[in-house]
Amino acid sequence: MEKLQDELRAVIGSTRLVEESDVGNLPYLRAVVKETMRLHPVLPLLVPHTAKQQCEVNGYDIPSSTMAYVNVWAIGRDPTAWEKPLEFYPDRFLCSNIDLRGQHFELLPFGSGRRACPGLALGISNVHLMLGNLVHAFDWEAVEEIDLTEKFGIVCKLANPLVAKAELRVPRKLFEAER
Ligand code: HEM
Numbered sequence: 001m002e003k004l005q006d007e008l009r010a011v012i013g014s015t016r017l018v019e020e021s022d023v024g025n026l027p028y029l030r031a032v033v034k035e036t037m038r039l040h041p042v043l044p045l046l047v048p049h050t051a052k053q054q055c056e057v058n059g060y061d062i063p064s065s066t067m068a069y070v071n072v073w074a075i076g077r078d079p080t081a082w083e084k085p086l087e088f089y090p091d092r093f094l095c096s097n098i099d100l101r102g103q104h105f106e107l108l109p110f111g112s113g114r115r116a117c118p119g120l121a122l123g124i125s126n127v128h129l130m131l132g133n134l135v136h137a138f139d140w141e142a143v144e145e146i147d148l149t150e151k152f153g154i155v156c157k158l159a160n161p162l163v164a165k166a167e168l169r170v171p172r173k174l175f176e177a178e179r
Contacts, residue, residue: 004029004135005139005169007028007029008029008136009136011025018129018133018136020128022132023125023132026128026132028094030093031092031093032090032131034093034100035089036088037107038107039076041156042155042156044072044073045073046069046108047115049070049115051063051065051066070111075105076106076107101116101120110124137174138166138168140165141167142165146162147160
């Protein structure tokens with residue numbers, strides 16, 4: 001949190017909010033989002049895919065009409081693909097060319113190929129903007145102990161919602177609408 005706030009303070013300053021055009025200058029913010037999506041992908045099993053015809057994948061015979069789930073949650077924690085897979089360590093992405101576009105198969109939070117998410121650009125820019133501003137504009141303090149246990153389901157969510165206290169760290173007037 002502190003490292004991200006330092007980056008935001010250095011790049012944005014304290015007199016304005018984060019804008020979409022800033023994201024290119026915020027490598028640590030982008031790394032935090034990748035690391036979060038590696039450990040907690042929004043759709044842990046993507047959406048079900050069906051084989052239109054019989055085929056072979058990696059030596060396995062897949063009959064026509066087989067429904068396949070891709071467990072990106074497990075891939076993101078695979079110790080053969082990631083060093084210290086269970087550690088939240090955004091820095092691992094700072095010197096890496098791994099992106100979210102589905103060409104690096106160890107990180108697939110938006111899927112890959114023809115049926116990959118068509119909303120990637122819109123989705124990711126909103127996540128950067130919202131997270132960037134929440135961390136830039138507020139200091140956060142957990143009210144109870146942070147519990148990252150996940151609830152099984154189509155969408156990845158916390159079993160016990162996080163309750164946190166926010167304290168403003170930029171001038172209040174940045175949130176007031178101009179008249
Ligand atoms: C952070 C935000 C988002 C995440 C993490 C996300 C993730 C995904 C994933 C994992 C899939 C399944 C891909 C696969 O099975 O290979 C998907 C499919 C899809 N997403 Fe997103 N998505 C996001 C935002 C959006 C937005 C903003 C839109 C629309 C404006 C959108 C529209 C769709 C559609 C239409 C599909 C189905 C594509 C198909 O089956 O051909 N998504 N998304």
